[in-house]
Amino acid sequence: MAKIKKIIKTIRVDADKCNGCRACEVVCSGFHADPKWSSINPARSRIQVITDRMKDIWFPVFAGEYTPAECAGRNIYEIDGKEYDECHFCRASCPSRDLFKEPDSGLPLKCDMCEDDPPQEEPLCVQACLNDVLVYEEREEEVDEEVAQEEMEIGIKSLIDEYGLENLVDTVSRLLQKEEQTSS
Amino acid sequence: MRYAETGYNLEVDLSTGNIEKVETDPKLMETLLGGLGTSVKLHWDRTPPETKAFDPENLLIFSTGLLVGTPMYSCNRTLVTTVSPQTDLLCYPMAGGFWSAELKYAGYDKIVIRGKAPKLVYLWINNDQVEIRDATHLRGKGAVEVQELIREELNEPRAQISAIGVAGENRCFTASIEQSRSSASRGGAGGVMGDKNLKAIAVRGTKDIYLYDGAKFMEHIEEVRAYIRHRNENPLKGVPAILSGIGSPQEMLHIDEKWHTESFAWGNARMRRRDFWTPEIAKQWAASQNSAIKRLISCFNCSQQCGALIAFQDVPRYMMKCFSKLTYAMAAYVEDLDFTWKICERAFNYGLDSFSTPQILAFGFELRDAGILSDKYFEGCPKDKEGRFFWLLEKVAHRDGIGDILADGTYWAARRIGNGAEAFDHNTIKKHEQMNIKLGMMDPLYLLMYSTNEKMSIPQIEGNWPQMPFPTREQREEFVKDWIHLPDEKFKKYFVDWELRGEFANPHYPTPQIASEIVDWMETLHNIDDAIGLCAGMGSFCLKPPYHIHNYPKIISAATGMDLDEESLTQIVHRSRNLHRAFNNLRGLRRVDEKPPEDNWKYRFPELEAEILSTYYKYKGWNNDGIPTRERLEELNLAFVADDLEKRGILKNGQDKKDN
Structure with a gap:
């Protein structure tokens, strides 16, 4: 089985260093504004500092995948004498709460590690955090090439199930023609 | 838009x-x-x-x-x-x-x-x-x-x-x-x-704020970010630790309080204790502070951590910053820092100013000790230094008994009590309690800042100019090398020339003219910060801060679309300062009100002080009574203010020119 190398981008969070300033939220919202930096609004940020001041809880969480499902889990975790709600650590944009949603439309938000052209050295939140709470890390992982193909097969099978093989082939050839026209 | x-x-x-x-x-x-x-x-x-x-x-x-x-x-x-x-x-x-x-x-x-x-x-x-x-x-x-x-x-x-x-x-x-x-x-x-x-x-709130040229704005902020990192990694040399960084004085972080506890006055701004900071005190305070501070915290969008979450014994949790750590303890003559964490929780929940209130409490006990307030006002008051402060604090917050009189502050309380109480009101300017600092030699810069500023409380007027001259010329020359913040190169010479003793020392140097220029610069910075909403700890109240007269105009212009330079920005805040001044003039503020307490310094120079104040007024474009002249107001497009001052007889004929 062939192996391919993949760059995994992550942000390590050293929550003990967080002073709760929310500079990360401010720059995230500005970077993702259209045009870039035209507006600022932390409610649109894809990173949110979870805060419960008197309980000494301050830590940033990044928006992950959207889920349409309500969540049943409401477990309480106690760490170092502090009580956390399970929700605190969850990265999902979900129907159970209003976190990680555009304030006007309610559309889900997801961290994209500030993909940019040319690429940013680090996501903007990492650049803005002067207390080094956020540390950008890239690591290379070897993954089976098969996996990607398997994923594609699953995706195509579901499309065949839904639209029928003939429709799907027609659509693909139409798209190919379009692409040829635009490139010529 | x-x-x-x-x-x-x-x-x-x-x-x-x-x-x-x-x-x-x-x-x-x-x-x-x-x-x-x-x-x-x-x-x-x-x-x-x-x-x-x-x-x-x-x-x-x-x-x-x-x-x-x-x-x-x-x-x-x-x-x-x-x-x-x-x-x-x-x-x-x-x-x-x-x-x-x-x-x-x-x-x-x-x-x-x-x-x-x-x-x-x-x-x-x-x-x-x-x-x-x-x-x-x-x-x-x-x-x-x-x-x-x-x-x-x-x-x-x-x-x-x-x-x-x-x-x-x-x-x-x-x-x-x-x-x-x-x-x-x-x-x-x-x-x-x-x-x-x-x-x-x-x-x-979950709405947008718009930036005129956000990309340009962020270029400036990236420069600021690099400078913040630089300053946090390189504390200034030649000044006490507490003044060496940026942000508010880092009193939640630093334990060494030798400078504050020995330079500032205890009680009702009465007594300096020059040998207070012993190894035993340092040890007790370190243990107390380390047990009380749960975490250092910041304000919105700020890199510094001037505040702290306080979780001390069974005291309900709260947050604190800066000089509150010392004001109650020093006013009460309490040497155990544990007292601070307890009484500040009470005071903050009552919602009382930590600068004025401790002095008011100390003033109350002085009046009792002097026999001006009889014991009947203090029935039920504990005898110990800590307990009696808690007791009187509660009385003041609830306006209960003697607390009702003291709740008006030192100035008004002294006048209501009478019977010699006025003499104990020795640390107010314009009826407002000042910092608890009593020093030797009259200082021209502080004379002006104490006396004249609309802001009233000294820590928020001073800032960019060191509080004292550095001992050697070499140190001073070193300090000015990367002093990019100055509005003009000539200020470097002012600082290098400034000596601890002799001809170029307080009270005669800085000269009245130079003192006016330095104070005007510092006030301008404070007025900019107060207009844009910047923490003074990162601008006007800080040595070598990230923000200064050379980058404010660029940042404000990129954010707003205005086309500002140093001169036009200065003009704007001078306009607001003069408007503020005139508002207070309408309410009766005059030259006679602009004087520090008599015991503010041991060595006073009435004639020189009058000259300093007159020079400053003239520099500001005010008449000899501290009222903006018509000429100055018109320069600032404030003719309507001059009209009003004249209509009410506050500016009189012949007081329309700056040289009056």
Whole structure:
């Protein structure tokens, strides 16, 4: 089985260093504004500092995948004498709460590690955090090439199930023609 | 499209319950920026000099600053303005925290409050939805604890709340407005809020703020970010540790308080203790502080960590910053730092200013010891130094017994008590308690800052100029090498020439002219910070800060679309300062009020001091009584102010030129 190398981008969070300033939220919202930096609004940020001041809880969480499902889990975790709600650590944009949603439309938000052209050295939140709470890390992982193909097969099978093989082939050839026209 | 500002104020009449969202004139940003500048204009337009602090017509304005809520680091100030019950002048206590940015994101630059609610209420602003809610069930709740109660009641954990405690409800003249880890304290705005029957203002905002040229703006902020890193990694040499960094003095971080405890006066600003900081004290204070401070914390969008979450023994948790750590302990002559963590929790929940109040308590006990206040006023008062401070603090906050008189502050209490009590009111200027510093040689810079500034409290006027000359010329030359912040190269020479002793030392150097130039520069910086909403700890009240006269105009221009340079920016804040000055002149402020306490320095020079003050007035374009001349006002497009001053006979014929 062939192996391919993949760059995994992550942000390590050293929550003990967080002073709760929310500079990360401010720059995230500005970077993702259209045009870039035209507006600022932390409610649109894809990173949110979870805060419960008197309980000494301050830590940033990044928006992950959207889920349409309500969540049943409401477990309480106690760490170092502090009580956390399970929700605190969850990265999902979900129907159970209003976190990680555009304030006007309610559309889900997801961290994209500030993909940019040319690429940013680090996501903007990492650049803005002067207390080094956020540390950008890239690591290379070897993954089976098969996996990607398997994923594609699953995706195509579901499309065949839904639209029928003939429709799907027609659509693909139409798209190919379009692409040829635009490139010529 | 409005940039940086929202372009809307919220106008609230508590008497009628009327709430309006009012679009503001875009021209005001060009003439007065925002924050303090535009607030002063509202007071000028609407508050006649006859209006007193507790009249319903007295406005209480909560303002953001022009750049609050943008990515400009440390721009998070709330500026509260109102006629002070203590001074009868326009006071402007400020707070950091998170409230101001939230108000901006809710879509407002200011909340302008007038009238009085028929019963205790709080205001709930959730973007466009604004309601006045019953707060009678919150009467008597602590200014800190009530913030959590309101968040729970609204089921909005992200609401930011400004609130008063019992002291504000009882209209104490030193009542503060508390929010998160910060408070707007000086001048008694909390008492005005209480008089209006307004317990709190809760805000939640999820709207956009627009930047004119966001990409350019961020280029400037990236430069600032690099400089912040540089300064945090390279504390200044040649000054005490507490002054070596940026941000507010890092008193939650540093344990070494030799400088404050030995240079500042204990009790009612009475006694210096030059040998206080012993190894035993250092050890006890380290243990106490390490056990009390749970975590260092910041204000909105700020890299520095000037505040702390305090979790000490069984004391309810709260947050603290800066010099509050010492004011109660030093005023009470208590050497055990544990006392601080206990009494500050009480004081912050009562909602009292930590600068004035400890001096007022110490003043009360001085009057008892002198036999001016008889023992009947102190029935039930504990004998120990700590217990008696707790006891009197409670009396003041509740205006109970002798506390009712002391709650008006040292100046007014002394006059009500009489019988020689006036002599014990030895540390006020314009009826307001000053820092507890009593030094030897008269200092021209401090003479001017103490006497003349509208801000009233000295730590928020000084800042960019070192407090003392450095001992050797080599040290001074080294210090000026990377002093990029100065408005002009000639200031380097002023500093290099400044000696500890001799001809080029206080009181004769800096000369009256040079002192005027240095003070004017520092005041200008403070007025810029107060207009844009920047923490003074990152600009005007700090040696070699990240923000200075050379980068402010670029940052403000990129955010707003204005085309500012150093000169035009300076002109704008001079306009607001003169307007503020004239507002206070209308209320009676004159030269005779502008003098430090007699015992402020041991060595005084009446003639020289008069010359310094006259030179400064002239430099500012004011007449010899400290009133802006017509010529100066017209330069600032404030002819309407000159008209008013003349109409009321405050500026007279022949006082229209700056050389009068």
